[in-house]
Amino acid sequence: MKNWMVLFMVAALVTLVNQDACAWGKKKVENKREVVKPETPYEKLFKGKKCETAKGKFITLHKVGEKLYFELPLSYLERRMLLASTLTGASDNDLGEVGYKSNDPLHIKFTKTDSTIYMRLVNTAATYNEKEAGMRKAYERNFMDPMLKAYKIMAYTNDSAAVVIDMTEFFAKHNEMLPALPDNVGGFISVSASPNNDGFALRDIKAFDDNVSIKTDMAYKVSMSVLGMFTIRSNDPVSVRVTRTLLLLPEKKMRPRISDSRVGIFLTDKINLSTEEDQIQTYSLAHRWRLEPKDMEAYKRGELVEPIKPIVFYLDDAFPELWREPIKEGTMRWNKAFEKIGFKNVVQVLDFPKDDPDFDPDNLKYSCIRYLPSTTANAMGPSWVDPVTGEIINASVLVYNNVIKLINNWRFVQTAQIDPSVRNKKMPDEIVKESIAYVVAHEVGHCLGFMHNMAASAAYPVDSLRSATFTQQYGTTPSIMDYARFNYVAQPGDKGVRLTPPDLGVYDEFLVKWNYQPIPEAESMKEEAAILEKWVDEKAGDPRYRYGCQQVASRYDPSALEEDLGDDPMKAGEYGIRNLQYILKNMDQWITGDDDGEHKEALMESLMEQYFRYLQNVRYNIGGIYLTRVKEGTRGEKYQAVPKAVQKASLAWIIRQIRQSDWLNNRELCKKLNLQVSAAPIVQDVISGELLKSYKGVILSAHVSQDPYTLKEYFNDLYNGIWENTLKGKKLTSGDIILQTALVDMINGMVGEKTKKSSLFGLSKMASVEEMVAYGLDESGMMRKYMDILKNIEDEKGTDYVTRQIHPDAFGQGYGWQREVSVKAIDNSTTYIVALAYRIKSLLESKLSSVDSATKDHYKMLLLNLNRALKV
Structure with missing residues (x-):
């Protein structure tokens, strides 16, 4: 038990x-x-994979092999951003500029519906009156934000604060919304880029507090053609590297500033929904940096204060050493104007940081001054804005290497008559620095939001430009934003005359005041606009403050031209031609060490182009109409025909110049150049064609004038001028022969049987290729490069054909160029041309028996064409 x-x-x-x-x-x-x-979907997404992560306060990037994931915090849904693509590297810089954004940044936001993230384009075209209850509903129904892309949510982060979406296709593949290459160059060269998928590779990723950047290598097969007619490249391999930046825009918006069409500021157009007027209202916002005083009370007391956020440019470390200091000087000279409105140290220039791994000149966050080793002879100053307010977010100054060649040619043909230091193949360092500073200051003006003002240089009397006292104080123009280059009016022997534009002109200082002076007493955008409008009203009628739009396609106003000086183109031209004759006579002795003659040939081309501009500047007087933005009740006229006496004198002046331009044929110099046609007949031929199309302007000019220069008078003056030596029985000059032949060709094209050239003499006011090149209207430089092809197209299609393809509606950026005015309803030119044909026919028949054999043959050829035209 x-x-x-x-x-x-x-x-x-x-x-x-x-x-x-x-x-x-x-x-x-x-x-x-x-x-x-258990593993979350977020953890599974990256488990066992080599993952490179870039983390910031904004978006976190994950690079997994060739995959790119965005970790998008939900707190940033509906926030507005700019998405930009910048060319970072290229195998061919003819197709794009490193550091440039060939397309405006996309203004986007992300939204979420159920398990999908949508990328949407923000629609900023319209605003509405918030006091009217129905307008918000109308706005929301009619101005939705269009959807660009939809992304499936792949995972939420473990804290559910962010979602992960696959952005590989958008950033690491060919994307038409973020093109790596432009679809055209210069507006007339079409570019077809076929992606080579083997050459696409995701590179660097970076994330910051308010932006992320992604670099991608891309490869294409590129074909190019001129207006679809001439193939210039076919399936050429091209590789590029691009940097895409997604930048968070500030939540607290800058107060916009409503533009004024009398002030040359870049702008963004808007419409406003309101019943305050009996129509949809349109207005524009000026482009401007957000400039606010650090100490508003000190600012109000009149003290100089620094801005909360200065405008900082980073200077490319690739620039030639000689250029660096003048670039800084030209950039910061705008601080003089800012000081006059109470700011100091606004514009700053810093070198590219050498010890900052986060710095990236192609990131939208940084504004830079970039060096482009290209044969293009140019510089640019583009900027990009928040479309809601017009706030400039980023700007770049792009300086091409061969701008120095352009400066060399300018300084020689415009100032060698008075400045011995430029009579060399290579410009002295001081001249280079002086000129580079001017070029950069002009481009920085664009970066500050300022458009070209081509009317500025017409404000000063021509003879004032020969005065040392006047030019030392005012330079050559009231605005550096004009294309008024160097002082070609100054004559040999003029002592102490300034040869360069001003550091800044009075108009430039007014631009800074209008665009950037704080107006703390204004409580709203409209109150501020009323104050600004009064500032402009006070300047109305003063030619120094007159704004003249750049006439890119249709050219009507002879006082708003590029590359001119002074208020009288005939007088300025006389001085300029005198100087060109002096320069040409001495060029061979001045320019030495040019064994192959290449530099002399380039200078000769520049001299011919300069002479062409002098003649063309006067030609614009014939049928010209002065155009001015005028507010009702202030001084000035919106449009005013060039006085009759000036038009008549201009016509006679040009014919005399064509007849007397044989001085261009410097035979001793030409022997040292390549085989080519002499300069005089080239210029005579081109300017004859320009002169004969002047009747198109005369039709409209006479129509709006109180004392018109009529078509009848124009054709009578044309007859008496062109046939003067024939009428007087004098020996014909080469200019006479070219003019007479051109006139009979025009008659044949107008009233004879249709020929290939008949379209040359239509009623278009569009610029020719010669004008586009001579006046710097083609910033790409490609029009000059393909000049021969384009002129052949003009011969086939008409003198306005090329320009019409580039600018089909004659409108452009800003307030728009002058629209081409149709004069079809008032055109009776055929009547006068037929009468002119019979008059010339009678004259030639009467002279056949009294001229030498060569002249007789010339007259017979003209009579043959006239008889064909008149069907005799």
Whole structure:
């Protein structure tokens, strides 16, 4: 009994111990399961993969092989951003500029519906009157934000604060919304880029507090053609590297500034929904940096204060050393104007940081001054804005290497008559620095939001430009934003005359005041606009503050031209031609060490182009109409025909110049150049064609004038001028022969049977290729490069064909160029042209028996064409 009891108790104890062990074991297993939790979709997405992560306060980027993931915080949904693509590297810089954004940044936001993230384009075309209850509904129904892309949510982060979406296709593949290459160059060269998928590779990723950047290598097969007619490249391999930046825009918006069409500021157009007027209202916002005083109270007391956020440019470390200081000087000279409105140290220039791994000149966050080793002879100053307010977010100054060649040619043909230091193949360092500073200051003006003002240089009397006192104070123009280059009016012997434009003109200082002076007393955008309008009203009628739009396609106003000086193009031209004759006479002795003659040939081309501009500047007087933005009730006229006497004198002046331009044929110099046609007949031929199309302007000019220069008078003056030596029985000059031939060709094209050239003499006011090149209207430089092809197209299609393809509606950026005015309803030119044909026919027939054999042959050829035209 006792033994049995002992055995029973032992067995029970063993059972109890075993039960406790199982229970402990189970508990241990259960605890282990709680520690090793199941993997989340977020963790599975990156498990076992080589992942490079760039983390910032904004968006986190994950690069997994060739995949790119955005980790987008939900707190940034509906926030507005700019998405920009910048060319970072290229195998062919003819197709794009490194550091440039060939397309405006996309203004986007992300939204979420269920399990999908949508990338939407923000529609900023319209605003509405918030006081009118129905306008918000109308706005929301009619101005939705269009959807660009939809992305499936791949995972939420473990804290559910952000979502992960796959952005590989958008950033690491060919994307038409973020093109790596432009679809055209210069507006007339079409570019077809077929992606080579083997050459696409995702590179660097970076993330910051308010932006992310992604670099991608891309490869294409590129074909190019001129207006679809001439193939210039076919399936050439091209590789590029691009940097895409997604930048968060500030939540607190800058107060916009409503533009004024009398002030040359870049702008963004808007419409406003309101019943305040009996129509949809249109207005524009000026482009401007957000410039606010650090200490508003000190600013109000009249003290100079620094801005909260200065305008900082980073200077490319690739620039030639000689250029660096003048670039800085030209950039920061705008601080003089800012100081006049109470700011100091506004514009700053810093070198590219050498020890900052986060710095990236192609990131939208940084504004830079970039060096482009290209044969293009140009510089640019583009900027990009927040479309809601017009706030400039980023700007770049792009300086092409061969701008130095352009400066060399300008300084020689415009100032060598008075400045011995430029009579060299290579410009002295001081001249280079002086000129580079001017070029950069002009481009920085664009970066500040300022458009070209081509009317500025017409404000100063021509003879004032020969005055040392006047030019030392005012330079050559009231605005550096004009294309008024160097002082070609100054004559040999004029002492102490300034040869360069001003550091900044009075108009430039007014631009800074209008665009950037804070107006703290104004409580709204409209109150501010009323104050600004009064500032402009006060300047109305003062030619120094007159704004003249750049006439890119249709050219009507002879006082708003590029590359001119002074208020009288005939007088300025006389001075300029005198200087060109002096320069040409001495060029061969001045320019030495040019064994192959290449530099002399380039200078000769520049001299011919300069002479062409002098003649063309006067030609614009014929049928010209002065155009001025005028507010009702202030001084000035919106449009005013060039006075009749000036038009008549201009016509006679040009014919005289064509007849007397044989001085261009410097035979000794030409022997040292490549085989080519002499300069005089080239210029005579081109300017004859320009002169004969002047009647198109005369039609409209006469129509709006109180004392018109009529078509009848124009054709009569044309007849008496072109046939003067024939009428007087004098020997014809080469200019006479070219003019007479051109006139008969025009008649044949107008009233004869249709020929290939008949379209040359339509009623278009569009610029020719010659004008586009001579006046710097083609910033790409490609029009000059393909001049021969384009002129052949003009011969086939008409003198306005090329320009019409580039600018089909004659409108452009800013307030728009003058629209081409149709004069079809009032055109009776055929009547006068037919009468002119019979008059010339009668004259030539009467002279056949009294001229030498060569002249007789010339007249017979003209009579043959006239008889064909008149069907005699």
